Amino acid sequence: MLNAVAPTDPVGATAFSVPVAVPPLGRPAQLRLLAPVGSASTLVAQEIDTTPSTLTTLLLSKPAAGWRLTVRSRATGKVVDTRDGGATRGEVKVGWFGTDAKGAFLTNGSYDWTLSVTPADGVGAPVTASGTVALFGAAPARHDYIGGGDSVGDLLTLSSSGTLGFRQGSGKGTFSVNLGTSSGWTTTNKVVPFGDLSGDRCNDVLVRLTSGALRA
Numbered sequence: 399m400l401n402a403v404a405p406t407d408p409v410g411a412t413a414f415s416v417p418v419a420v421p422p423l424g425r426p427a428q429l430r431l432l433a434p435v436g437s438a439s440t441l442v443a444q445e446i447d448t449t450p451s452t453l454t455t456l457l458l459s460k461p462a463a464g465w466r467l468t469v470r471s472r473a474t475g476k477v478v479d480t481r482d483g484g485a486t487r488g489e490v491k492v493g494w495f496g497t498d499a500k501g502a503f504l505t506n507g508s509y510d511w512t513l514s515v516t517p518a519d520g521v522g523a524p525v526t527a528s529g530t531v532a533l534f535g536a537a538p539a540r541h542d543y544i545g546g547g548d549s550v551g552d553l554l555t556l557s558s559s560g561t562l563g564f565r566q567g568s569g570k571g572t573f574s575v576n577l578g579t580s581s582g583w584t585t586t587n588k589v590v591p592f593g594d595l596s597g598d599r600c601n602d603v604l605v606r607l608t609s610g611a612l613r614a
Contacts, residue, residue: 467479472530587607
């Protein structure tokens with residue numbers, strides 16, 4: 399509150415003060431979100447030289463200097479990837495390839511992510527968003543033989559009659575009924591579940607025949 403002094407009247411009356419309200423100085427606008435964060439619940443892995451699948455979308459109130467995406471494995475709790483983006487404004491779409499910091503495909507499964515966006519004018523704290531995404535189509539989990547990858551181990555069986563079977567795992571210690579069979583095997587064959595030999599992001603199976611020959 400300030401006092402304003404009125405001018406002296408023509409007859410020389412004593413000056414008096416009138417209180418005047420002065421509004422506070424305006425504060426710089428903080429960076430904020432103009433709409434709810436849009437986030438993917440599932441994401442399909444992509445090659446590094448292609449366009450990544452969109453992980454999250456933000457609508458910003460003012461320009462940003464850049465952003466950083468941090469991805470953490472839910473299985474291990476470790477940070478597995480970080481991505482940085484440059485100056486941006488308005489709607490911001492952030493994608494993720496489903497790879498680690500070296501560009502190798504991560505294992506199918508659940509990942510937690512955090513996005514931090516820094517204001518371009520340096521005023522206020524960064525805006526953050528976070529979520530959890532299920533990754534598919536990346537590196538297969540051990541013993542997972544479902545196409546695309548559900549990150550749950552499955553069971554291969556060889557019966558005494560020479561029938562090779564497949565049972566899908568539930569992730570809770572149980573397996574489905576036999577979903578597929580292949581006959582004509584002998585009980586002396588050795589069937590060994592193996593990792594991805596060809597780089598097609600699918601697990602392979604090694605079979606040692608009675609003759610000693612190895613097949614994949």
